[in-house]
Amino acid sequence: xxxxPERILTYAKETLAQLVAIPSVSAxxxxxxxxxxxxxxxxxxxxxxxxxxxxxxxxVVYATRTVPGAPTILFYNHYDVQPADPLELWETDPFxxxxxxxxxxxxxxxDDKGELAARIAALVWLKERxxxxxxxxxxxxxxxxxxxxxxxxxxxxxxxxRLAADACLWEAGxxxxxxxxxxxxxxxxxxxxELVVRTAKFDLHSxxxxxxxxxxxxxxxxxxxxRDADGRVLIEGFYDxxxxxxxxxxxxxxxxxxxxxxxxxLFGVPAFLxxxxxxxxxxxxxxxxxxxxxxxxxxxxxxGSKTVLPAEARAKLDFRLVPDQDPKRVVTLLKRHFxxxxxxxxxVRVLEVGxxxxxxxxxxxxxxxxxxxxxxxxxxxxxxxPNMPGSGPMHPFAHGLGVPVVGxxxxxxxxxxxxPNEHLRLADLERGIQAIARALERFALE
Amino acid sequence: xxxxPERILTYAKETLAQLVAIPSVSAxxxxxxxxxxxxxxxxxxxxxxxxxxxxxxxxVVYATRTVPGAPTILFYNHYDVQPADPLELWETDPFxxxxxxxxxxxxxxxDDKGELAARIAALVWLKERxxxxxxxxxxxxxxxxxxxxxxxxxxxxxxxxRLAADACLWEAGxxxxxxxxxxxxxxxxxxxxELVVRTAKFDLHSxxxxxxxxxxxxxxxxxxxxRDADGRVLIEGFYDxxxxxxxxxxxxxxxxxxxxxxxxxLFGVPAFLxxxxxxxxxxxxxxxxxxxxxxxxxxxxxxGSKTVLPAEARAKLDFRLVPDQDPKRVVTLLKRHFxxxxxxxxxVRVLEVGxxxxxxxxxxxxxxxxxxxxxxxxxxxxxxxPNMPGSGPMHPFAHGLGVPVVGxxxxxxxxxxxxPNEHLRLADLERGIQAIARALERFALE
Numbered sequence: 001x002x003x004x005p006e007r008i009l010t011y012a013k014e015t016l017a018q019l020v021a022i023p024s025v026s027a028x029x030x031x032x033x034x035x036x037x038x039x040x041x042x043x044x045x046x047x048x049x050x051x052x053x054x055x056x057x058x059x060v061v062y063a064t065r066t067v068p069g070a071p072t073i074l075f076y077n078h079y080d081v082q083p084a085d086p087l088e089l090w091e092t093d094p095f096x097x098x099x100x101x102x103x104x105x106x107x108x109x110x111d112d113k114g115e116l117a118a119r120i121a122a123l124v125w126l127k128e129r130x131x132x133x134x135x136x137x138x139x140x141x142x143x144x145x146x147x148x149x150x151x152x153x154x155x156x157x158x159x160x161x162r163l164a165a166d167a168c169l170w171e172a173g174x175x176x177x178x179x180x181x182x183x184x185x186x187x188x189x190x191x192x193x194e195l196v197v198r199t200a201k202f203d204l205h206s207x208x209x210x211x212x213x214x215x216x217x218x219x220x221x222x223x224x225x226x227r228d229a230d231g232r233v234l235i236e237g238f239y240d241x242x243x244x245x246x247x248x249x250x251x252x253x254x255x256x257x258x259x260x261x262x263x264x265x266l267f268g269v270p271a272f273l274x275x276x277x278x279x280x281x282x283x284x285x286x287x288x289x290x291x292x293x294x295x296x297x298x299x300x301x302x303x304g305s306k307t308v309l310p311a312e313a314r315a316k317l318d319f320r321l322v323p324d325q326d327p328k329r330v331v332t333l334l335k336r337h338f339x340x341x342x343x344x345x346x347x348v349r350v351l352e353v354g355x356x357x358x359x360x361x362x363x364x365x366x367x368x369x370x371x372x373x374x375x376x377x378x379x380x381x382x383x384x385x386p387n388m389p390g391s392g393p394m395h396p397f398a399h400g401l402g403v404p405v406v407g408x409x410x411x412x413x414x415x416x417x418x419x420p421n422e423h424l425r426l427a428d429l430e431r432g433i434q435a436i437a438r439a440l441e442r443f444a445l446e
Numbered sequence: 447x448x449x450x451p452e453r454i455l456t457y458a459k460e461t462l463a464q465l466v467a468i469p470s471v472s473a474x475x476x477x478x479x480x481x482x483x484x485x486x487x488x489x490x491x492x493x494x495x496x497x498x499x500x501x502x503x504x505x506v507v508y509a510t511r512t513v514p515g516a517p518t519i520l521f522y523n524h525y526d527v528q529p530a531d532p533l534e535l536w537e538t539d540p541f542x543x544x545x546x547x548x549x550x551x552x553x554x555x556x557d558d559k560g561e562l563a564a565r566i567a568a569l570v571w572l573k574e575r576x577x578x579x580x581x582x583x584x585x586x587x588x589x590x591x592x593x594x595x596x597x598x599x600x601x602x603x604x605x606x607x608r609l610a611a612d613a614c615l616w617e618a619g620x621x622x623x624x625x626x627x628x629x630x631x632x633x634x635x636x637x638x639x640e641l642v643v644r645t646a647k648f649d650l651h652s653x654x655x656x657x658x659x660x661x662x663x664x665x666x667x668x669x670x671x672x673r674d675a676d677g678r679v680l681i682e683g684f685y686d687x688x689x690x691x692x693x694x695x696x697x698x699x700x701x702x703x704x705x706x707x708x709x710x711x712l713f714g715v716p717a718f719l720x721x722x723x724x725x726x727x728x729x730x731x732x733x734x735x736x737x738x739x740x741x742x743x744x745x746x747x748x749x750g751s752k753t754v755l756p757a758e759a760r761a762k763l764d765f766r767l768v769p770d771q772d773p774k775r776v777v778t779l780l781k782r783h784f785x786x787x788x789x790x791x792x793x794v795r796v797l798e799v800g801x802x803x804x805x806x807x808x809x810x811x812x813x814x815x816x817x818x819x820x821x822x823x824x825x826x827x828x829x830x831x832p833n834m835p836g837s838g839p840m841h842p843f844a845h846g847l848g849v850p851v852v853g854x855x856x857x858x859x860x861x862x863x864x865x866p867n868e869h870l871r872l873a874d875l876e877r878g879i880q881a882i883a884r885a886l887e888r889f890a891l892e
Contacts, residue, residue, distance in 0.1 A: 027750045082752060147750055188653065192751035201714030206764055207634065207835035209738025210677065210731045211706075211718040216739040216761070217673065220666035227663065231656065260657075268647030272657040285656045292655025293662040294754050295745030300762060305594075305638035305797040307764045308740050315662070316746060318652055318753045351751040389653035391753075418754055419649050 001377055001438075004125065004430045012121035012429060013104065015042055017097040019079065019113035020106040024143065026080035032058040032143045035079040039116070039141050046123055048137060053159075055151035058143030062162075065137050071444045072136030074165035076397060076405075077116040078145035081108035082418045089420035103423040111417040114424040115172045115409045115432075116141065122436040135444035138165055142393075145171070148192060148352030149393035156396035167366035167443060168397050169436070173409030174428060176383060177262040181374040181435065184407045185367055186359030186387025187394045188289070189321030191330055192352040195219060197345055198312045203299075206307035215313035216298045222343045223315060226291050230274035231284070233291050233319075235337040238330070243323045245287055248362045249386040256282045256383050259413075266413060285389045289325055293317045316351070320391060327354025358394035359387050364404040366443055373439035374408060377431055408435055447823055447884075450571065450876045458567035458875060459550065461488055463543040465525065465559040466552035470589065472526035478504040478589045481525040485562070485587050492569055494583060499605075501597035504589030508608070511583050517890045518582030520611035522843060522851075523562040524591035527554040528864045535866035549869040557863040558617050560870040561855045561878075562587065565615070568882040581890035584611055588839075591617070594638075594798045595839035602842035613812035613889060614849045615882070616840065620857030620874060622829060623708060627820040627881065630853045631813055632805030632833030633840045634735070635767035637776055638797040641665060644758045645791070649745075652753035661759035662744045668789045669761060672737050676720035677730070679737050679765075681783040687771045691733055694808040695832040702728045702829055731835050735771055739763045762797070766837065773800025802841035805833050810850040812889050819884035820854060823877050854881055 019042075024035035036059045040050040043063035050063035058080065066072055084094035084107045092098040094107040108114065127133050140163065142152050156163060175181055197215040204212060227233050245253065260272060260281040276284050298313035300306040319330050331350055338346050360367065362384070374382035388407070398405045410432035416422045465488075470481035482505045486496035489509035496509035504526065512518055530540035530553045538544040540553040554560065573579050586609065588598050602609060621627050643661040650658060673679050691699070706718060706727040722730050744759035746752035765776050777796055784792050806813065808830070820828035834853070844851045856878035862868045 027748065027752060083748060085748070190753070192753060194751075199715065201712075204713060205836065206738045206740055207766055207837070208713075208731075209764075210734060210736040210766060210835060211722065211727060212713060212715055213719060214739050216742045217669060220669040220739075220742075223663060223666040224670045266647075267650060267654075267658060269645060269658055273659060276657065281657060285654075288656060290656040292652045292753070292755055293660050293666075293745070294652055294752055295747050295756065296662045296666070296742045296759065297747040299739070299741030301741050301743040301760075305640075305762060305764065306740060307636070307638060307738070309738055310741065313742065314747075316751055318655075318751070320653055320656060389656055390651065391653070416648075418651050418752075 001434060004433050008121050008125045008433065009430060011124055012117045012433065015120055016104065016109065016114055016117035019117065020097040020108055021095060023095045024080050025083050026058060026144050026147045027083050032080060036061050036143055039079050042120055043139055046120060047127070047133065048139065053155070055155055057151045060152070060155055061139065061141040063139040065133060067134065067136045070135040071166040072138060073440060073444065074138045074140065074163060074168040074397070074403060075119055076168060077119065077139070077141045077171045078112045078143065079116070079141055080143045080146050081111070081113070082146050086420060091421055102427065103425045105421060105423045107422055109422050109424040110411045110415045111422070112145065112171050114429065118410050118429055118432045119169070119436055122433045122440070125433065126437055126440065135440065138163060145392065148190065149355060150353050152393040153396045156400055160401060163401055165401070165403050168403045168405040170394065170405050170407030171392065172411060173407045174411030174415070176257070177259050177266065177413045178257065180257065180380055181378040181382040181408070182385060183370050183374060183382050184385035184388045185362060185405065187357065187392045188387060188389060189325060189327055189355050189357035189395070190318055190391035191321070191327035191350065191354035192316070192318045193331070193334070194349040194351050195222065195315045195317065196312065196347040196349060200311040203311050204309040206309045209309045212309060215310055218345055219296070219313040219315055222338065222346045223293060225341055225343070231290055233289065235333050236340070237333050238289070241325045241329070242289065245386065249359070252362060252384045252386050253282050253287065254279050256385065263413065286385060286387055287322060289319065289321045291317060291319050320389065321357045322387070323357045323359055325357060327356065355391050355393055356395040357387070358398040358405070360398050360404045360406070362386065366404045367406055369443035370406045370408055370439040373435050373442050376438055377435045408439065447880060450879050454567050454571045454879065455876060457570055458563045458879065461566050462550065462555065462560055462563035464488070465563065466543040466554055467541060469530070469541045470526050471529050472504060472590050472593045473529050478526060482507050482589055485525050488566060489585055492566060493573070493579065494585065499601065501601055503597045506601055507585065507587040509585040511579060513580065513582045516581040517612040518584060519886060519890065520584045520586065520609060520614040520843070520849060521565055522614060523565065523585070523587045523617045524558045524589065525562070525587050526589045526592050527557070527559070528592050532866060537867055548873065549871045551867060551869045553868055555868050555870040556857045556861045557868070558591065560875070561618050564856050564875055564878045565882055568879045568886070571879065572883055572886065581886065584609060591838065595801070596799060598839045599842045602846055606847060609847055611847065611849050614843050614851040616851050616853030618857060619853045619855030620861070623705060623859050624703065626703065626826055627824040627828040627854070628831065629816050629820060629828050630831035630834045631808060631851065632844070633803065633838045634833060634835060635771060635773055635801050635803035635841065636764055636837035637767070637773035637800035638762070638764045639777070639780070640795040640797055641668065641761045641763065642758065642793040642795060643668070643791055646757040649757050650755040652755045655755045658755060661756055664791055665742070665744070665759040665761055668784065668792045669739060671787055671789070677736055679735065681779050682786065683779050684735070684776070687775065688735065689769045691832065692808070698808060698830045698832050699728050699733065700725050702831065732831060732833055733768060735765065735767045737763060737765050766835065767803045768833070769803045769805050771803060773802060801837050801839055803833070804840035804844040804851065806844050806850040806852065808832065812850045813852055815889035816852045816854055816885040819881050819888055822884055823881045854885065
């Protein structure tokens with residue numbers, strides 16, 4: 001396998017450094033327009049025609065260059081990132097890309113600015129090799145992925161003709177803990193909610209806790225009612241829409257090497273929910289829906305004690321869904337659950353409109369091309385996930401446009417995506433660029 | 447009832463103004479030595495012998511003057527105050543006593559510098575009337591009440607002989623919302639704890655919530671296990687040490703005018719725990735122990751959603767205890783409860799050493815003298831609380847020294863104790879001085 005030339009790696013790093021320098025935090029609504037503008041310029045430098053398409057939220061960067069008679073690949077990425085807090089846990093400024101110990105540190109260094117930079121670098125490389133890009137390229141780079149892509153599904157629906165393509169390369173990927181390359185053909189769906197319990201007009205002296213309801217107690221009970229000790233969701237009807245796996249998907253699950261002991265070690269957890277490992281671990285992680293609590297906030301959080309009875313408690317949570325569950329239906333079931341179990345004081349606020357789950361056909365040539373490219377670059381058979389445990393707006397592409405979607409990329413399990421000290425290892429970046437370039441060549445030219 | 451002479455009111459105001467001018471904030475460790483020195487001087491001006499007794503924290507001001515053959519009254523007060531912040535909500539400087547609309551404003555204007563000034567003024571008045579103080583007086587004025595009196599219990603234990611007295615006047619009191627005078631003969635005990643659950647080495651992407659335990663879920667379950675919907679604590683053995691009320695205590699509870707509808711309206715709560723009102727409300731508030739959760743902190747608390755699986759969750763809580771419960775035993779029972787119910791992952795940290803509950807004998811002549819004095823001054827029968835719902839270091843006095851303890855004073859429900867714009871109404875100050883003087887005369891001289 002031909003190494004990535006130094007100038008291409010430098011191009012990738014500089015592209016990434018420019019992107020990381022803009023704090024495009026969608027949850028805080030900042031830096032989005034500037035980041036979109038930069039992405040458009042970076043894609044124009046590739047020879048694409050780029051435009052900012054407005055949405056009710058952040059603009060979508062759309063860029064294209066078609067080649068008559070050649071297939072077209074659609075790239076989906078995003079220029080927004082998660083908030084950087086807690087800031088004090090970062091060893092270097094999250095918005096200054098910093099190279100240290102063979103890795104590039106910064107918010108978005110992998111997710112998703114690093115992945116976007118790797119794709120741009122791969123295309124620059126192919127352009128050098130062939131004089132021109134030898135196949136059609138379309139980019140959809142949105143700015144609201146980290147807040148649930150509230151406007152992307154409609155954007156894709158309204159631009160179906162414009163976005164027509166033969167295959168879609170998804171935003172991210174990487175290697176597992178053992179360094180094996182990963183490819184995936186689906187994502188879980190998601191719906192993010194906030195639960196609010198308010199019990200009084202204002203905070204009271206804690207001695208009134210003898211007679212006045214405590215909102216933390218109420219919210220704790222409500223949260224405890226949502227799942228059992230093994231993680232199984234206890235909401236009535238929650239599993240009714242879960243579609244069984246196909247034989248190919250089942251076989252793919254069984255072929256996933258068991259990384260669960262290594263993950264347990266890395267994360268520092270004594271055991272996984274339900275004590276699962278091996279295929280049972282992957283079935284639970286990938287093929288089963290779940291509920292997760294992202295945060296709980298109420299009352300005094302400072303040092304020492306403050307004896308106060310808070311008036312309000314809030315929790316944020318997300319449900320991860322599998323085909324054919326529907327986010328809206330899950331919200332309805334959750335509200336019904338609270339009504340049935342006496343939690344009428346728990347207000348349910350939908351934070352994100354939600355994303356439907358998606359899975360592509362494992363037998364499609366685009367899936368085969370990416371698998372073969374990964375095998376060639378990494379010297380080992382890739383691990384194929386029918387879907388990843390995470391979520392994203394894949395449904396409108398895979399099921400709306402009807403193109404097969406595959407994700408490969410530059411991350412690893414220790415990348416600290418969404419956490420302080422997010423980083424991209426330079427070795428992952430190089431092989432990611434190689435794999436993307438080879439997958440495109442194999443699908444479009446061979 | 448003889449009015450308080452103008453010169454005595456002026457003496458009280460000047461005494462209070464000197465005290466308020468020193469920002470003796472124990473939580474911030476400032477102004478404590480200076481305030482202690484001032485209190486010693488003010489008590490020496492009364493003809494007492496005063497000294498600063500060191501503790502591992504702030505010094506205790508001890509002052510005494512005994513009268514052979516006459517009973518001795520022990521005064522417990524404190525010279526420290528709560529922090530003044532948020533400063534921007536004060537209408538005048540918190541550390542400059544300011545008279546406005548018939549009230550004196552400043553941090554500590556009531557709690558507890560105002561109460562101390564009223565006691566000093568009452569003694570000055572009695573001294574004028576009798577030429578000399580006609581009974582023995584001892585003062586214990588500590589500087590760490592607002593941070594849980596961590597060193598007072600040991601101080602009292604180590605000075606039992608020195609502190610011997612016939613009765614004890616507690617630090618504070620006042621009138622209820624209807625203007626009826628209050629007296630109380632006890633306080634609840636307290637122990638403040640923090641619970642910590644740690645499930646992983648670091649925060650993870652929330653999609654791992656399918657297989658990795660969520661600390662908020664664990665802590666929610668643990669908290670939900672502590673009490674039922676009516677507020678009854680579910681820890682095995684928790685009520686074993688609760689002493690039944692005496693017939694006098696029971697009768698006192700039944701005589702408390704039912705303020706529960708007005709409190710429900712003020713607090714904005716549709717009903718109290720267990721639907722109590724009237725005597726049942728006061729029994730639950732005063733005579734039953736409880737657990738209250740002061741705060742819960744984990745994961746993302748900002749706007750919108752952040753799909754993260756936190757590694758750690760923390761909750762702060764306090765137990766309010768009644769005779770003869772013991773803070774240390776409650777901690778042991780709590781730990782045993784968690785072990786029995788499979789919550790071995792919940793770490794229990796004691797934040798404050800705790801205070802034991804205290805109640806004095808309602809039939810003691812000192813209790814009767816204060817009741818009669820209040821009835822005489824206010825022209826209405828006082829409301830007698832066997833104990834207040836709050837806590838304080840009364841146990842070493844009531845049960846260590848074995849003296850009956852009664853609290854009466856100068857506050858009202860709108861005094862804004864611990865809040866911005868704390869104030870002492872001049873009418874409350876005058877009647878407080880009268881009531882203290884009359885209670886002392888009745889007990890010691892009549």
